[in-house]
Amino acid sequence: MEKAILITSIKKINEHLNKPDKYDRLYFGSEFCTHMIPGVEELVEVFSLCEVLNMEFTLVTPFLDESGIGKVAKLLDFLDYKHLYPEILICDWGMLHYISMNFNNKFPLVLGRILAKQKTGPRIEMIRDVLPSAYKSSMKTHVDIPVFTEFLRSMGVERVDLDIPLQGLDVEMPVDFAISLYYPYTYISTTRRCPIRETGKCDCNEYSFKLSSGNMPVELYARGNTVFFKHERLPRLKKNIKYDRIVFQP
Secondary structure, three states, X not given: OEEEEEEOOHHHHHHHHOOOOOOXXXXXXOOOOHHHXXXXXXXXXXXXXXXXXXXXXXXXXXXXXXXXXXXXXXXXXXXXXXXXXXXXXXXXXXXXXXXXXXXXXOOOEEEOHHHHOOOOOHXXXXXXXXXXXXXXXOOOOHHHOHHHHHHHHHOOEEEEEXXXXXXXXXXXXXXXXEEEEEEOEEEEEEOOOOOOHHHOOOOHHHOOEEEOOOOOOOOEEEEOOEEEEEOOOOOOEOOOOOOOEEEEOO
């Protein structure tokens, strides 16, 4: 089992990689914010650190606006110029198309959990006994649909990253796709609006908020523009779930 760690900011690297936990791979970047796309200098620094620590590297990219596409394209052009082809995690359909059209399958591609379209809202537990068939169906994802997996394969996607919802996970993917699972935070929803950035700062790595509601069976956590819930233990997984990577999300 490969152990990866997701770090969104270069300022946080020493804090997490100096600990005794041994990770095999670094996920670096943000899935949710175009303002956190690293520059070329940061990319070089992190890439070099991975070589020193003997870690594999995955560049994480978010859902994008026009300026964000330009930022990620600049990173990809630099990597291609240097003949460096790490994994790229994709959270934007336009970027998936861009890479497929311009880089001829040079980069191993990972479908980000945003694009897997899972039902991760904790309120799904409210229908567990009332609508058992719908509850069971909510364990599925879009990557179970054959035409969808064929599309992903044609675009060069080799791996799918998934969250672990409260209701459990039931996935039947083709054997040529690898699966990663995130722990211990499950992504619920995101938006372009960021309450931290609206204060005039852009340091959501320093702040998170605990949220609660009578309609929610678990506490929620907001960081920047995105909401998560925490699962202390791995929830129910169907026996057919074959995954070979855990992504630890601090």
